[in-house]
Amino acid sequence: MSKDLLDIFGLIANSAAILTAIIATIFYYKTQEKNYYLNDINGNYKIFSTLKDQDNKTALYHLEIKYVSSKGWFTGIIKYSELFKSPGSASAGLANVYGKVYYSPARTFIGFISRIIKFNSFNPLETSDISSFHGKLYLLSRNDLDVSIRDWKEMLVQEYSIIHYRDAQRIKLYNPKMSTTYLLIPDNIVLTNTDKIPDPVLDQEMGF
Numbered sequence: 001m002s003k004d005l006l007d008i009f010g011l012i013a014n015s016a017a018i019l020t021a022i023i024a025t026i027f028y029y030k031t032q033e034k035n036y037y038l039n040d041i042n043g044n045y046k047i048f049s050t051l052k053d054q055d056n057k058t059a060l061y062h063l064e065i066k067y068v069s070s071k072g073w074f075t076g077i078i079k080y081s082e083l084f085k086s087p088g089s090a091s092a093g094l095a096n097v098y099g100k101v102y103y104s105p106a107r108t109f110i111g112f113i114s115r116i117i118k119f120n121s122f123n124p125l126e127t128s129d130i131s132s133f134h135g136k137l138y139l140l141s142r143n144d145l146d147v148s149i150r151d152w153k154e155m156l157v158q159e160y161s162i163i164h165y166r167d168a169q170r171i172k173l174y175n176p177k178m179s180t181t182y183l184l185i186p187d188n189i190v191l192t193n194t195d196k197i198p199d200p201v202l203d204q205e206m207g208f
Contacts (some may be wrong), residue, residue: 007139007156015159015175017104037103038069041068042066042068043108043195045064045191045193046191047060047189047192048060048083048188049061049186052183053184059080059091059092061078063097063171063183063191073099073100074163075097076096077094078095079095080185082185093185094182095157096139098140099162101162102133109188131165133166135164136161137159137162138156138159139160139183141155155166157182158177158178159177160173171190171191172190173185173188174187174189
């Protein structure tokens with residue numbers, strides 16, 4: 001067998017090995033992304049906080065993410081109710097939730113390397129932007145319009161930027177785009193996934 005033919009076979013073998021490694025990496029990335037979307041985002045997120053611009057009034061906020069697609073789109077509801085008042089006189093609100101979280105393998109890798117360098121271990125009370133994932137959350141006044149003939153933005157009452165702190169099991173809502181909304185949700189609020197981190201104090205249900 002000639003040297004040129006051997007070189008060709010060697011090139012084919014090396015190319016096949018490189019292609020196999022690339023395919024395996026892509027498959028691993030897609031598997032990690034799908035596992036993250038289907039297992040880490042959904043749940044009940046709750047927190048006690050003040051009503052927007054009303055520091056003397058405390059409310060229980062509850063974000064329930066009911067469905068997450070394999071691409072990171074999610075749906076659910078958010079509701080809140082003022083505490084220490086009877087249901088009929090308390091300030092309260094509810095909206096449908098629609099949003100998207102963007103998975104980033106780079107953030108996962110950087111977070112892993114950062115922990116090794118700093119010798120940090122997992123702590124659910126610490127939120128790190130490095131190993132978290134960002135996205136958008138839209139609050140809709142209703143969800144029963146025919147979106148094939150009407151713009152979904154007709155239902156939009158608020159838009160938030162969000163951060164999902166994967167390790168800490170928390171979601172941060174910040175940077176709202178519509179400040180004139182009727183909802184009294186603070187401009188910056190962090191809610192805890194009580195399905196993953198149970199808290200008897202937050203184990204309450206609202207009357208709507």
